[in-house]
Amino acid sequence: MSAELIDGAVLILEDRVTTGSVRIEGGRITGIDVARDGASVIPGKGRILAPAFVDIHGDAFEHQLMPRPGVMVGTEAALLETDRQLAANGIATAYHALTLSWEPGLRSVETGWQVVRALEGLRHRLTADNLIQLRWETFCLEAEPLIAHVLAGPDRPALAFNDHTTAALLHPEIAVHDRPFDHVAEYPVTDLSANGFLDKMGERAKRSHMTTADFVALIARVWARRPEVPSHIERIAALARAHGAPMLSHDDSQVETRSFYRRLGAKVAEFPMHERVFLAAHAAGDPIVLGAPNAMRGGSHLGSPGAAQMIARGLCDILASDYYYPAILGAMVRLHADRVAPLAELWRLVSVNPARAMGLTDRGRIAPGQRADLVLLDWPQGHAPAPLRTWVSGRGGYSALPAERTPEYTT
Structure with a gap:
């Protein structure tokens, strides 16, 4: 994998934003503001280079x-x-x-x-x-x-760990963000025949290609597993x-x-x-x-x-x-x-x-030795940004350079 040097971009580092260059080779970042040393140059002026x-x-x-x-x-x-x-x-x-x-x-x-x-x-x-x-x-x-x-x-x-079953069966008088601990003994369960519950289960039944009645019967059988x-x-x-x-x-x-x-x-x-x-x-x-x-x-x-x-x-x-x-x-x-x-x-x-x-210590920062997971952004002042290039372990994962230059980002 040939070396590349993204030159003159606005860099989002872990502790600051600055302007500089980043050299990548062999899937890793090999230096910040270092010599070209045979690397092909990718113009970055007016762009933002950030960790992917x-x-x-x-x-x-x-x-x-x-x-x-x-x-x-x-x-x-x-x-x-x-x-x-x-x-x-x-x-x-x-x-x-x-x-x-x-x-x-x-x-x-x-x-x-x-x-x-x-x-x-x-x-x-x-x-x-x-x-x-x-x-x-x-x-x-x-x-x-x-x-x-x-x-x-x-x-x-x-x-x-998700427990949407217990949340789905919560009594409607209790807001979902106030529902009790999932395994509390006396959990407040809704009436499975109530119209509001049937309407809510109807949407989930469609996703499962079931009738509402069959879906409610299924969730009742699943709820019976609660002790396990x-x-x-x-x-x-x-x-x-x-x-x-x-x-x-x-x-x-x-x-x-x-x-x-x-x-x-x-x-x-x-x-x-x-x-x-x-x-x-x-x-x-x-x-x-x-x-x-x-x-x-x-x-x-x-x-x-x-x-x-x-x-x-x-x-x-x-x-x-x-x-x-x-x-x-x-x-x-x-x-x-x-x-x-x-x-x-x-x-x-x-x-x-x-x-x-997630225990992934090899990525997430622009720093020597880190994986070259990078994104080059076109971010004109006052406008929405757009990714221009994405690197994954130094590989060109995405490239969409615009036909014309856009206004530069300023820090």
Whole structure:
């Protein structure tokens, strides 16, 4: 792999923004502001060169698998298209949040196997690091063989504990962000025959190609498994610990919930739903993840705490694409424009912080010895930025140079 030197760009370093050059060779960054030394020069003046994004939770790949409700397409074609979208949005490392649920259809274990097998077969054709977050619905006991298979594989996955079953059955008088600890003895369950519940389950039934009545009967059978769930969680967590997989817990609403999963080794708090959980996670040193769409839009569509507010308070460490890959860059734009924090500090939320949370110490920073995971941005002052080039381990993952020069970015 020949050496390249990106010259004269505005560099987003871990602690500052400055102008300089970056030399890459053999998939690594070999120097900042060093001699050309035979490297081919890529003009960077007027552009921004930043660490490529590390996305630790993204499920937008589901839109490629099912582009319209109930319409599934070939898994390989969907994942190849996803890979192109990742690179085009400056994402070099992506953990696909692969939901493993008891629901038939898109989020079933069967679909999970298809995605896993396809990623294994496509490994050498993909541009970005396409990794897996095993987003395990804890009532889905059937997922254990797939989880064990992925954990034993060569690509170190992450494991996220989800309990959307308990949330779905919550009594409507209690807000979802105030729901009790998932395993409390007297959990307040809704009336399964209530019209409001039937309407809510009707939408999920469509996704599973079932009638509402059949879906409600299914969730009732799944709920009957509740006594088995805690021991199953313990077993899966032990398996993840044995393989050294990073673990997260999702949508925690109570401090007790966060403490339960932390004890099992899930040190990352993903999308906490209440301020008390943010405070408890921060006090314990747990990295806190929020959705980049929340930051880009200026608030959560679910009524959860706003990302910008939490970042300003030091209660958010990582932003993830969630359901929209362009949101990571979009979040940087909105937060920078709103002066929530300096740009170098904001960029840590989408690069070095998620890399460290996943144990990936070789990426996320522009520094000698790091992987050459970089994104070159065209970001005219006062306008939306666009990735021009993305490098993944020094490989050209994406290139879309405009026909004409645009106004330069100024620090």
